Amino acid sequence: MEYVYRIDEDLCKGCGLCVSVCPKHVLEIADKVNTKGYFPAYQARPGDCVFCATCCRMCPDVAITISEAEEVSPPEKG
Amino acid sequence: MGKTFRKPEALADVPTHYCPGCTHGVIHRLVAEVIDELGIRGRTVGIAPVGCAVLCYNYFTFDFQESAHGRAPAMATGMKRVRPDLVVFTYQGDGDLASIGMAEIIHAANRGERFTTIFVNNAVYGMTGGQMAPTTMPDQRTTTSPFGRNVDEVGMPIKVAELLAALQTPAYITRQAAIKPKYIVKAKKAIKRAFTYQLERRCYSFVEVVSTCPTNWGLTPVEAVKWAEEQMLPYYQLGDLKTPE
Amino acid sequence: MSKILMKGNEAIGEAAIRAGCLNYFAYPITPQSEVAEYLSRRMPEVGGVFLQGESEVAVSYMIFGAAACGERVFTTSSSPGISLMSEGISYIAGAQCPAVFVNIMRGGPGLGGILPSQADYLQATKGIGHGDFRMLVLAPASVQEAVEMVMMAFPLAEKYRNPVMILGDGLIGQMMEPVEFHDDLKVAPSNKDDWATNGMDTRGSDRRNLVKSLYLDPEELNAHNLHLKAKYEQMAREDVRYEAYNTDGDYEALIVSYGTMSRVCRTAIDMLKQEGVEVGMIRPQTVFPYPETAVREAAEKKSCKKVFAIEMNMGQMLEDVQRAVCGLRPVEWFGKCGGEVPTPEEVIDVVRPA
Numbered sequence: 001m002e003y004v005y006r007i008d009e010d011l012c013k014g015c016g017l018c019v020s021v022c023p024k025h026v027l028e029i030a031d032k033v034n035t036k037g038y039f040p041a042y043q044a045r046p047g048d049c050v051f052c053a054t055c056c057r058m059c060p061d062v063a064i065t066i067s068e069a070e071e072v073s074p075p076e077k078g
Numbered sequence: 079m080g081k082t083f084r085k086p087e088a089l090a091d092v093p094t095h096y097c098p099g100c101t102h103g104v105i106h107r108l109v110a111e112v113i114d115e116l117g118i119r120g121r122t123v124g125i126a127p128v129g130c131a132v133l134c135y136n137y138f139t140f141d142f143q144e145s146a147h148g149r150a151p152a153m154a155t156g157m158k159r160v161r162p163d164l165v166v167f168t169y170q171g172d173g174d175l176a177s178i179g180m181a182e183i184i185h186a187a188n189r190g191e192r193f194t195t196i197f198v199n200n201a202v203y204g205m206t207g208g209q210m211a212p213t214t215m216p217d218q219r220t221t222t223s224p225f226g227r228n229v230d231e232v233g234m235p236i237k238v239a240e241l242l243a244a245l246q247t248p249a250y251i252t253r254q255a256a257i258k259p260k261y262i263v264k265a266k267k268a269i270k271r272a273f274t275y276q277l278e279r280r281c282y283s284f285v286e287v288v289s290t291c292p293t294n295w296g297l298t299p300v301e302a303v304k305w306a307e308e309q310m311l312p313y314y315q316l317g318d319l320k321t322p323e
Numbered sequence: 324m325s326k327i328l329m330k331g332n333e334a335i336g337e338a339a340i341r342a343g344c345l346n347y348f349a350y351p352i353t354p355q356s357e358v359a360e361y362l363s364r365r366m367p368e369v370g371g372v373f374l375q376g377e378s379e380v381a382v383s384y385m386i387f388g389a390a391a392c393g394e395r396v397f398t399t400s401s402s403p404g405i406s407l408m409s410e411g412i413s414y415i416a417g418a419q420c421p422a423v424f425v426n427i428m429r430g431g432p433g434l435g436g437i438l439p440s441q442a443d444y445l446q447a448t449k450g451i452g453h454g455d456f457r458m459l460v461l462a463p464a465s466v467q468e469a470v471e472m473v474m475m476a477f478p479l480a481e482k483y484r485n486p487v488m489i490l491g492d493g494l495i496g497q498m499m500e501p502v503e504f505h506d507d508l509k510v511a512p513s514n515k516d517d518w519a520t521n522g523m524d525t526r527g528s529d530r531r532n533l534v535k536s537l538y539l540d541p542e543e544l545n546a547h548n549l550h551l552k553a554k555y556e557q558m559a560r561e562d563v564r565y566e567a568y569n570t571d572g573d574y575e576a577l578i579v580s581y582g583t584m585s586r587v588c589r590t591a592i593d594m595l596k597q598e599g600v601e602v603g604m605i606r607p608q609t610v611f612p613y614p615e616t617a618v619r620e621a622a623e624k625k626s627c628k629k630v631f632a633i634e635m636n637m638g639q640m641l642e643d644v645q646r647a648v649c650g651l652r653p654v655e656w657f658g659k660c661g662g663e664v665p666t667p668e669e670v671i672d673v674v675r676p677a
Contacts (some may be wrong), residue, residue: 003081015099015292015299021259038098054259056083060103061094066083120524123392126535135533141520143391144535146414149384152376156388156396157520159372160346164392164522182384185377 002069003051005043011063012040018055018064024048027055086110088119090139099299101256101289102130105198106137108262109169112270113140116277122165123157125150127179129171130204148179151186154193165276166193173203176212176238183242187282190247194272194283197238199314200291208294212236215309220294235313239286243319248281251320255288255311257303268318281322288314326501331466331491332357332399334502335425336365338473339397341504343512344423345371346396348385350378350404353437354493355427358399379404383411390420391534393519395477395512397423401493402431402443405451412486413452416551417536419518421480424458425473425489427496430661438662439493441582444639447490448611455548457555459562460488460611462581466500468608471508478510479562483554484518490610492635494583494664558612565614568592570603573626575676577652578604579618579644580633583664588633591670602674603627610640615647622648630654631674635664 007018012034018041019027028044040063043049056064085091088110096102113119119140126135128147135142145153150168158166175183175197183195202220203209209222213235217226227235239253250272254265265287272283288310290302297305329337336358339347347366349359359375366373372389376382382398389396400408405426415422428443430436447460459479463469472489480487516526520534538544569592570577580588585606592602605621607614622630630652632641638656645654657673659665 001081011093013098017099017299017303020300020303036093051081053081053083057259057262058104060096060099060101062085062089062103062107064083065085066081068082120529121522123520123522125388132537135535138531140531141392141522142531142533142535143388143520144418144533144537145387146384146410149381149387149411152381152384153388153391155374155376155381156348156385156390157392159348159374159385160389160394160396161392161521181377182381185381189374 004067004069005046005049005051006065007041007043008063009034009040010036011061012038013061014038014040015060016041017058017060021054021058023052023054024050086114088113088139090137092136094137095133096130097293099290099292099302102198104256104262105196105287105289106134108256108266108269109167109196110138111266112273115270116273118165118277121163122167125153125166125168127168127170127174129174131169131171131198132205134169148174148177149182150174151179151182151195155186155189155191158191158193162192162279165273167196168193169196170198171204172199172201172211172213176236184245187242187249187284188245188247190249190282192276192279192282194276195285196269197284197286198289199238199286200289201310202291202294204291204294215313237314239284239319242284248322249320250275250281250283250322252284252318253286253288253314253316255306255316257288257290257306261316275322326503328499329466329502330357330497330499331469332427332496333361334466334470335399335473335496336361338470338504340365340369340371341506342474342477342509344395344397344477345369346389346394347372347398348374348376348382348389348396349398350376350382350400352401352404354429354439355399355401355496357496379407380411383408386422387411387415387418387420390415390422391418391520393515393521397425399425399427401427401429402435405443405446409452412458413454413456414536415486416452416456416458417454418534419484420534421477421484422486423473423476423480423489424486425491428490428492436662437493439583439635439664440660440662441492441584441635442639442660443490444610444634444636447488448613456551457611458486458488459483459558460490460609462490462608462610463495464582464585464606466495466498467502469495470502470504474508481513483558485554490582492583562609563612563614564608565617566606566608567617567621568604568606569596569601570605570621572601573624574601574603575626575628576602576674577621577627577630578602578633578674579607579630579640580604581607581610581640584633584635584658587665587667588670591667591674594667595671595675600675613643613647615643618644618647619649622652627652628676632656633665633670634658636660
């Protein structure tokens with residue numbers, strides 16, 4: 001089963017909690033700001049991600065989603 | 079454990095006003111997930127407090143009322159009594175519930191009102207700018223205890239869950255935390271159990287959730303989680319304090 | 324429909340049930356605790372809700388919660404209790420929910436006394452709570468009128484989506500008088516699906532409702548207040564009620580008085596008439612919206628030399644009478660407070676032209 005991991009860059013407030021809880025240290029804080037002026041989290045090492053969704057559970061802004069490959073909807077979905 | 083993850087239907091697809099790292103957002107999601115899983119969105123009415131979470135009514139996708147500061151348990155009582163078929167919950171902060179609203183929460187719990195309370199304990203008044211709350215820790219600096227909470231002057235922080243558990247009326251009283259994934263998973267179970275007791279018209283259900291306030295604690299979100307775990311959890315012990323069984 | 328001899332407080336409780344209001348939350352306070360005592364027995368009989376709250380503060384929010392989810396609901400209290408409810412009433416007006424509050428007034432301020440008074444007039448009509456809002460306030464002068472006003476209050480509250488107050492006094496609550504319940508005064512509750520938080524399934528909708536009074540955007544709050552203001556102006560246009568007594572012919576003096584006090588004045592007017600002295604009276608039945616036109620026109624009568632505001636307080640409606648008469652005639656106050664009710668003879672001494 002293929003999964004698609006996505007951080008909604010504009011929902012993320014760069015709080016870093018996901019980065020601190022990821023058991024595989026996949027996530028880091030970007031060095032460029034989003035539309036709100038926050039430095040969002042991103043997958044620095046996506047290959048290491050095991051889709052355990054720990055980050056999703058920790059994210060206060062529900063900015064991280066994991067969906068099954070074919071379930072993914074077109075990227076331009078706002 | 080894990081795999082797919084998406085925003086619950088009961089949570090609106092809008093950004094929140096909460097500060098970065100504020101775990102209100104986590105608690106909102108847990109409540110929304112439980113409401114989705116129990117399939118009760120169509121007959122649930124939430125009651126917002128006055129505090130940071132007043133605007134939670136913008137983040138849920140079902141009927142909501144906005145109460146006066148501390149009065150949500152009375153509004154919930156009124157609503158649940160006239161419409162017992164509705165699923166009712168109050169979402170309140172520590173200033174709202176444990177200070178101005180203390181009489182309302184104690185009497186609603188003591189009457190055994192069949193609604194659910196989600197009580198977010200982050201040890202300060204958030205919205206008004208970080209003032210001392212009844213749950214502020216000893217020696218904790220806030221904008222109205224700049225030298226640290228002096229327990230000789232203003233007493234010890236109030237353990238609301240224990241206070242309510244001392245009432246004789248059957249109830250589900252539990253304290254959880256939303257500061258780390260391992261606590262969050264347990265918190266969700268407790269919230270689901272609370273709502274289930276309500277659906278069974280069994281008893282009043284109260285879930286205290288230890289939460290962070292990075293902005294008013296003057297800490298980064300990650301430091302705030304650490305502070306909450308090391309300073310608050312030893313005092314605000316987690317677990318079920320009372321069950322109707 | 325036969326008349327029943329009933330105590331005012333109990334008749335008020337029964338009237339609400341007859342009006343189709345089966346939800347009552349209250350807190351005991353003299354001189355109106357009998358409403359709660361009566362309804363604690365009666366509501367279960369009719370499948371209604373009775374609950375004694377922990378304080379009037381809490382009760383006002385039980386009322387708000389019940390009203391916000393679309394149910395008819397009312398409470399009764401007395402002066403100090405109403406003061407505690409003022410924040411809740413402001414929220415209910417701001418959130419535009421219908422609800423009925425009965426104030427059986429007692430002496431004030433502070434703990435004051437437990438005997439009848441009309442000392443909450445300004446509170447009820449001018450400043451019941453923070454913010455620009457008003458309550459529609461009905462002032463009964465008898466147990467029968469109290470019953471009728473309670474029954475009318477529910478459709479009025481729903482018409483305006485605003486709290487309505489019945490402003491009685493200890494006598495109205497404590498007296499026993501024969502009453503009749505006119506079933507034709509009962510109006511079915513209005514549909515509230517477009518605003519009430521009665522549950523999306525209840526109204527078969529996936530559009531959620533939100534009952535709130537918070538408007539952080541100043542323009543929105545201003546627009547909201549203008550909308551509320553329009554309602555209060557509509558009340559003034561459509562729902563002013565008053566009674567004129569002995570004002571057809573000429574009269575030398577005009578009394579303006581309401582509630583129990585107006586009954587004493589009526590006796591004084593009848594006694595003066597036997598002495599050949601004509602005195603007229605305007606009795607406001609709504610004290611908000613105030614019948615200023617009626618008072619003004621009654622004062623304009625050429626024969627009328629003086630206007631008296633007679634009330635069981637230190638001169639509160641006096642200000643509305645002065646506003647209505649607007650300097651056309653001298654306006655004087657007479658009244659007593661603390662529970663003493665002026666006698667007809669005392670009224671005559673004040674009103675009889677020198």
